[in-house]
Amino acid sequence: MTRSVYVTGIDRGDGRQVVELGVMELLTRQVDRVGVFRPLVHDGPDRLFELLRARYRLGQDPATVYGLGYQEASALQAEKGTDELVSVLVDRFHRVARDYDVVLVLGTDFADTQLPDELALNARLANEFGASVIPVVGGRRQSARSVLAETRNAYRAYDSLGCDVLAVITNRVAREARDEIAAQLQDRLPVPCWVLPDEPALSAPTVAQITQALGGRVLLGDDAGLARDVLDFVFGGAMLPNLLKALTPGCLVVTPGDRADLVVGSLAAHSAGTPPIAGVLLTLNEQPGEEILTLAARLAPGTPVISVTGSSFPTAAQLFSLEGKLNAATPRKAETALGLFERYVDTTGLSKRVSAPSSGRVTPMMFEHKLLEQARADKRRVVLPEGTEERVLRAAEVLLRRGVCDLTLLGPEDAVRKKAADLGVDLGDTLLIDPATSELRDSFAEKYAQLRAHKGVTVELAYDVVSDVNYFGTLMVQEGLADGMVSGSVHSTAATIRPAFEIIKTKPEASIVxxxxxxxxxxxxxxxxxxxxxxxxxxxxxxxxxxxxxxxxxxxxxxxxxxxxxxxxxxxxxxxxxxxxxxxxxxxxxxxxxxxxxxxxxxxxxxxxxxxxxxxxxxxxxxxxxxxxxxxxxxxxxxxxxxxxxxxxxxxxxxxxxLRKPVNDLSRGALVQDIVNTVAITAIQAQAESAAR
Structure with a gap:
């Protein structure tokens, strides 16, 4: 019999898509054939299914994913009763279930559904489908006391209706209250209860979403810039020095289109990385002259400049009502969501409770999932010498958002930050080191000179050699300042591994690398x-x-x-x-x-x-x-x-x-996912080396 998991809620606004995405990630690690079923759907595109289909390369016919539209379901229930509605939905569920090893069921969304007692309907459908239930409780803008009560009530509600409750997940609680709520819920329920904090980046709209919502025109910017999350709004009307003081990382600068000084100043600040902004939104349907736009494009290539017709006040009202959504066009939000889920949910424990039937097959996606999971289980630090390379920076963001490992990037710090800002990449607390100016350079030169003295290498010569990013990164690994190194996206194989041969060398039991x-x-x-x-x-x-x-x-x-x-x-x-x-x-x-x-x-x-x-x-x-x-x-x-x-x-x-310690080479044609996988492999090798010592 097909195993199915039913993710549902008790009210709107619970941010359930994070949990649905996280559960899908778990299921695809365990089995090859995962189906999706949404019993009731609103008109228009289903953003979450489109994300799941793109991310997990689902071959399922979209026509089989949905049971009924909400209006159709409401009319059927009113005319023929709940039993008839349930019967139709059960029949359509089984058409999906017969073709898949496991089915993820996406419960109703409690928003404009015109259905009475929606919770009871979800519970009954789960029972009729033979699905285990994961209720999700929204805790945004609620006190800890209220969240605790709602979480316990959610479990009791579904349990009393005969559901097999796998776990309860409380989502979007205040970050400062998260640990307290988790501690108070521990052992209060007979099933696991995990608590996820509110994550501003998930509810932040992207520049592209704002542009679409406001009917704006893109004057400058590329796809990467339009994909940036807008974490704050700064409204420009003051003089430039005052505006610069108000800028925050990831903010969207909103200013009348005739304030060329504020446009240029904001983009110049972004270019300097102090701070990196999401973009500039120009109101009043005005725009700077061609010479200003040309200068803006050179100051901050790729950074969006958008023009809208409205004035600042109505534009502000619209902006504050917007909320970001997970969809196929926001893959970075998906990485953030998965990182949040995997950090706060015991994914190993939940996988065991789901106990989906193993297919016995190992697909490429399952192998990649396993790499990330294994690396995350015992985090290591990996140094990436090519810190100004776009693919490396994008891979670093994925690794950080998923919590796979800690990273050190090498290169001139200003250049790395500027490149990251231009790409809209958030490096978080990543350690940045410039080998040319690092205080480690002197000690590394002495170390390298000792290792290569038999080849006539002096400290003076070594001082020049260790400024090379691959030599510097290899010495970081040798000296225990990093657990492994990955390079080669813009360097040859020889340039990547020669330092390892000279510095790290082979294991005693290995005759060759x-x-x-x-x-x-x-x-x-x-x-x-x-x-x-x-x-x-x-x-x-x-x-x-x-x-x-x-x-x-x-x-x-x-x-x-x-x-x-x-x-x-x-x-x-x-x-x-x-x-x-x-x-x-x-x-x-x-x-x-x-x-x-x-x-x-x-x-x-x-x-x-x-x-x-x-x-x-x-x-x-x-x-x-x-x-x-x-x-x-x-x-x-x-x-x-x-x-x-x-x-x-x-x-x-x-x-x-x-090698005694892990160093790995990339193809110069490596894709972002190739780099992510290789870094995860390097972290796992470092775990094994540590365990062997």
Missing amino acids: SSVFFMCLADKVLVYGDCAVNPDPNAEQLADIAIQSATTAAQFGVEPRIAMLSYSTGTSGSGADVDKVREATELVRSRRPDLLIEGPIQYDAAVEPTVAATKLPCSPVAGQATVLVFPDLNTGNNTYKAVQRSAGAIAVGPVLQG
């Missing part, structure tokens, strides 16, 4: 090694690569079954290349008899059970290999790229292995 790619196929994850570092390893090195790759696979939840690949299987072939693989296989067996290994073996016999049944019928590895070790770089690199392109696999890596 090698790499693996995690190849995320449609239904499983395979580990390929070595596809990036060693051109033509000998038998001894190949055995080392196999052992390292098996260890890495196990760290990330892939049970290692090693296939030592060759152009022949078993004893059918001979020659130097096959003999090398055969010798390497025997070396692994002698060093690590606990590992399952087969070799030499051809790729098809390693991964395809029907071929394995013919070629190696009694092998515990053939047909089900998870770690595939290639005989040389030429074979490995071409194979991983061929599989990536022809099979649509997601290649995560290269992940370096064999």
Whole structure:
């Protein structure tokens, strides 16, 4: 039977979308096929479903997501009664449930629904669907005493109506009262109760949403600028010095369109990062001259300048009534929402209570979710040397919003802050260090000179070397000021890993540094090694690569079954290349008899059970290999790229292995999500290194 989870509420304004998104995240970690059902829907686009569909790549036909429109449901209930309404909705729910392992049900929203006793209707639908319930209670602008009472009453209401209540989540409480409320609710209910504080960034509209609501015209700005959250409004009418004192991070400056001085001054402050603003809104349907707009565009590229027809007072009234919404066009809000949910909800405990049936498949999305969850469980600090690179900054924002790890960015501090401000990226409390001016430079130079004295490196020479961001970042890892490093989005592989070879060096048990790619196929994850570092390893090195790759696979939840690949299987072939693989296989067996290994073996016999049944019928590895070790770089690199392109696999890596501390290289074509995944992997490697010490 399909497992389903029904997220509902007791009144409007509970910010339930945060919980619905968080539960969807949990479900997609556990199973491959997750369906969505909303029993009743308002006219117009469903913002949350569009977000879920885009974020989780849902293939579900939107026509199957909805039961009835509210007006249709109200008329049906009035004419034929609640039983008939429920019967129709149950039938439509089961049309979805039969095609999915688990269904997330989005309860009614208690807003302009014209339905009597909406809570009871949600409870009955949950029971008829066989769904477990997560009630959400809104605590915004309420006292702690009121929130406590409403939370307990919400549980009792759904429990008394026969619902299987998984947990209760209280949302949007005052941040300063959150800990007190959570402490008072602890052990007051027979089910877990988690308390989420109000998060201003979630209710803050974006510049794009404001532009649409006010019918504004975009004079300047790009998509990234329009996606910025507006956290405050500053109305400009005073002289420029007074306006500058009033600016706050993330504010929207609202000023008459003829005040060119305020426009230029605000954007100049943004350019200097003191503070970064969301944009400028011009009223009265006036705009500065072309020369002012040209100057504005050069001062703060990408920062929005919007023109509206209204005067300041009616515009202000509209602005204060706007509230940001989660939708497919606000992916940064989604990251904030998930970070909030994962910080304050025991996601491991909730996953166990949901106990969705495991599909036995590991999809790319499930693997990526697991990486973030594993990294978050024991936060580490990762240094990113390429602090002024756009993709790195965007990845840093995702990592910070999701609480995956702590970060240090390298580069001139003013340049990093300006680039982040131009992108609308919030770096929070990220540590920024300029290697050229850092107080660490002297001690790092002495350390590097000691390490490379045998190569004739003096302190004076070392002083220049350690100003390089990759050398500086590597020394931070070596000296314990960071747990790992990720670079390579704009640097070559050699520039990224050479400092690691010189400073961190290999583990005592490793003869070489090698790499693996995690190849995320449609239904499983395979580990390929070595596809990036060693051109033509000998038998001894190949055995080392196999052992390292098996260890890495196990760290990330892939049970290692090693296939030592060759152009022949078993004893059918001979020659130097096959003999090398055969010798390497025997070396692994002698060093690590606990590992399952087969070799030499051809790729098809390693991964395809029907071929394995013919070629190696009694092998515990053939047909089900998870770690595939290639005989040389030429074979490995071409194979991983061929599989990536022809099979649509997601290649995560290269992940370096064999170093004493984790340093990982990025492709110069790496996407933001690739960087996020690699940083998470690096943090997990750091956890393993710490546990081994």
